[in-house]
Amino acid sequence: MSTKIMADIQIQNPILPGFNPDPSICRVGNDYYIATSTFEWYPGVQIHHSTDLVNWTLIARPLNRPDLLDMRGNPDSCGIWAPCLTHSDGRFYLVYTDVKRHSGDAKDVHNYITTCEKIDGDWSAPIYINSSGFDPSLFHDDDGRKWFVNMLWDYRPGKPKFGGIVLQELDAKSLKPFGPVRNIFHGSELGMEEGPHLYKRNGYYYLLTAEGGTEYNHASTLARSRDIAGPYELHPLTHIVTSRSNPQAHLQRAGHGDWVETLEGETFFVHLCSRPLRNRGRSPLGRETAIQRLEWRDDGWPWPLEGDPTPRVEVAPPTGLDVSRTPQPREQHCDFSSSQLPIDFQWLRMPYPEELFSLTERPGYLRLFGRESLGSLFRSALVARRQQALCYTATTTLEFEPEHFQQMAGLVCYYNSRKYHYLYVSHDEQLGRCLAIMSCEGDANGHARYPLGESPIALPDGPIRLRADVQFEHLYFSYALSNDDWRRLPFKLEYSWLSDEAGTGAGNNFTGAFVGMAAQDLAGTAQPADFADFHYQELS
Incomplete structure (x- = not known):
């Protein structure tokens, strides 16, 4: 040394x-x-x-x-x-x-x-x-x-x-x-x-x-x-x-x-x-x-x-050491080619992860099995990583074919069961496959606002890319079809709701914001959603 x-x-x-x-x-x-x-x-x-x-x-x-x-x-x-x-x-x-x-x-x-x-x-x-x-x-x-x-x-x-x-x-x-x-x-x-x-x-x-x-x-x-x-x-x-x-x-x-x-x-x-x-x-x-x-x-x-x-x-670091520093900011790209979930990711509460997701059922993809709602305290199919900088971008590519409105999957910025912003794909009787935003901003009973805007956005079949851009207190969602350019949705969401201090009962909140992938099937049929990748890039 x-x-x-x-x-x-x-x-x-x-x-x-x-x-x-x-x-x-x-x-x-x-x-x-x-x-x-x-x-x-x-x-x-x-x-x-x-x-x-x-x-x-x-x-x-x-x-x-x-x-x-x-x-x-x-x-x-x-x-x-x-x-x-x-x-x-x-x-x-x-x-x-x-x-x-x-x-x-x-x-x-x-x-x-x-x-x-x-x-x-x-x-x-x-x-x-x-x-x-x-x-x-x-x-x-x-x-x-x-x-x-x-x-x-x-x-x-x-x-x-x-x-x-x-x-x-x-x-x-x-x-x-x-x-x-x-x-x-x-x-x-x-x-x-x-x-x-x-x-x-x-x-x-x-x-x-x-x-x-x-x-x-x-x-x-x-x-x-x-x-x-x-x-x-x-x-x-x-x-x-x-x-x-x-x-x-x-x-x-x-x-x-x-x-x-x-x-x-x-x-x-x-x-x-x-x-x-x-x-x-x-x-x-x-x-x-x-x-x-x-x-x-x-x-x-x-x-x-x-x-x-x-x-x-x-x-000052300890004396007597020849110290170098790991480069910042952080960047992580996951293609889910491994049979093990990258260590940065966690899920909620459940000691039996095989009921929530699989990395082997479709190799090269993280498959989430649609489970309970984002407000559930038991079985939520949500796999996410910590936010570690005040500004970041997160993207994922989703393959998902919902058959009715009770099935949804997408990209979520999540604090807890009562505080989240969710960009998700679902099904509408008139539009077919569609894209919408659901937000829950600290309501004591977990009531969410959805869809934001007049109606969901109709989508063709096939993969869809989803993106979250966080700039301090602001969140912007975007999506892209195939190799098209990103299309930013016309909503500036209040990201600071995803914090200890915000919302009803905030004095009893002790965690922090995560960003990741989620899937729900409120009909109980476990409709799968396949995520091909996940990219996290810090900007500050």
Whole structure:
């Protein structure tokens, strides 16, 4: 390894652009791994890998079997919350929550641990831990003991819903919990304490939490104690990373995070953030992952650089590395010639993907089987990838012959079951095969507007190309027949609806915008739709 560092290379934030919240980081030798939340998207948990903290590659989604994860029926923004990835005893440990309900007073949250020797291997059957709250974390103490922490949810009237951080010991071999459950931390005055992680250094236990809710009041709060059970004293700054007092900061909503030490002993802190549209205050990219440097001072506390908790857009990489940067912006072209779906793509909730799509039934095509509506929480034939830049173009070529109006397929810009813009091919009794737009803009009951315009557009038989052009808050749909030029439809759609902040109940939205392919058959006959390609090109 070179001992030279290239002075012109900086870590550019966010390091994991697009919907990648609640990062948990660990190092194994020279390798760094970050696990992030995936909510209702399947398979569960994204894991990225890096050797320099500058360049990151998506390498695995471990929760890929029914015994590990089945989210059929999970509401929007439920599913996988805040995983914790650690490495000890020659194994990776992944702690995760499957949230079955998060609205109302009570939350149905179930916490599990799975392990694996290889980060991209077959993970063990899950071990159930508890359901007392979300954001669980596992700490491996230097005496060999293992400790489990999570926030405590209190549904009782008149009580703070965020009831503190609770601690329980796990058997080191079976990972089963035993002994008392102790409430060790009630947060700062900001409140809403969640996302706990424990560390140990020079005889102190450090407890990192997220506070203030995961919106614009969010913050990372640090405390320490000589005893793992407390009491914990707050950091002199209280919040070591936050944007809450700096509305002009490029990275907003900074908070929930985790830290890691390099081989050289430097400390880096990863945290969620967002980049809202400047003229809308909405974040189609969702909550992303950024990284900051921390420096340990003589007082035994880690501090943000210059004592300023505001997250920086550029950060110096680890010393001692010869660093280069992966070219940006991103471009992806898929011809679906492989029998495996490209790793950038996910689908919704379903642990049995063969019921939704096939890459082998018609080789060279992604075949979607028409299933339930875009508002379904059970079986949606929708395969999509994250939006990772504020401006992009996505295109696909569709072969689809619907027989009646209940069958449709096309290109969709999707946030959740109540927020999407859909360019689709269907059938009309007067027009025959036709093209239309369906939009759902955050209606509480999922009511959509369709078709936009006076009527659908009649189409001849044969392949059709579909295109979405996203320019910050605007979306334009286009189509082309055979080798004809693109024909832009005369609608400027409000794209910012596809964000955490927009629509009824927006305070309970936690994901981000996707773009991809979908097919519905509301008659239940599973009419197939074949997609020959998919192209995604970032413009910023």
